[in-house]
Amino acid sequence: MKATKLKRLQAAGWKAGTAREFLKLSEEEAMLVELKLLLVDAVRRSRRKHGLSQTELAQRMKSSQSRIAKIEAGDPSVSLDLIMRAFFATGAGRQELKRVFSETEKMAA
Amino acid sequence: MKATKLKRLQAAGWKAGTAREFLKLSEEEAMLVELKLLLVDAVRRSRRKHGLSQTELAQRMKSSQSRIAKIEAGDPSVSLDLIMRAFFATGAGRQELKRVFSETEKMAA
């Protein structure tokens, strides 16, 4: 939405946060969540593939076992940054990264 | 490194934080940074492609112009989460996402 258009809408009595906007936001939010879940799964798989326990992975990345557990559980308190750090810390390289991202296609429409 | 091995090393007088560990950490950190830069670039391109100003994008995602500027400048205070949110908020969908991720291959070895 152009700023000018937004201004016109607001002048016409619209408030920010219409149903349309809400739905759009949720859609984008959903995309982010799906992406996170994809990566979270990749972390667990990569960790196991490399024969690491949660505790070992935590040591590698100077975090804690409980936080790794939360990462893998898809806990909402976990940032995308931490997920990616965990993924790389499992030993996953560019190859694995590419493979995971290719799963992006399978994300629900 | 297995926990058992770590324990042996520690018993032998090693401290956590050897040069080797440091280098490995930087390598993983570098991978994350590169990924961020890739995405940051994608945000700017997608934003322009969709004809949005920083201010307009900020409104869409309920952020502020200055934060969008920081995102695009690769400011270290910006999280991967925010970068991805911005990317999706530009209107980028799964197609664009896939295309960006495919650039992952071009990341320096």
Added chain:
DNA sequence: TGCGTACATGTCAGAACTGACATATACTTC
């Protein structure tokens, strides 16, 4: 020159995230 628009940079109070710890459950193995 003055004005409008787009973008950049610094700051900061409040919100969100983090590591660490405690504790719980579930398996194995002895």
Added chain:
DNA sequence: GAAGTATATGTCAGTTCTGACATGTACGCA
């Protein structure tokens, strides 16, 4: 069934990130 290992869950103080604001720069245009 005690002990060890792996994972899960709740909590919280300290750190990091965020939106908002102020302000600056650069460009085009009347």
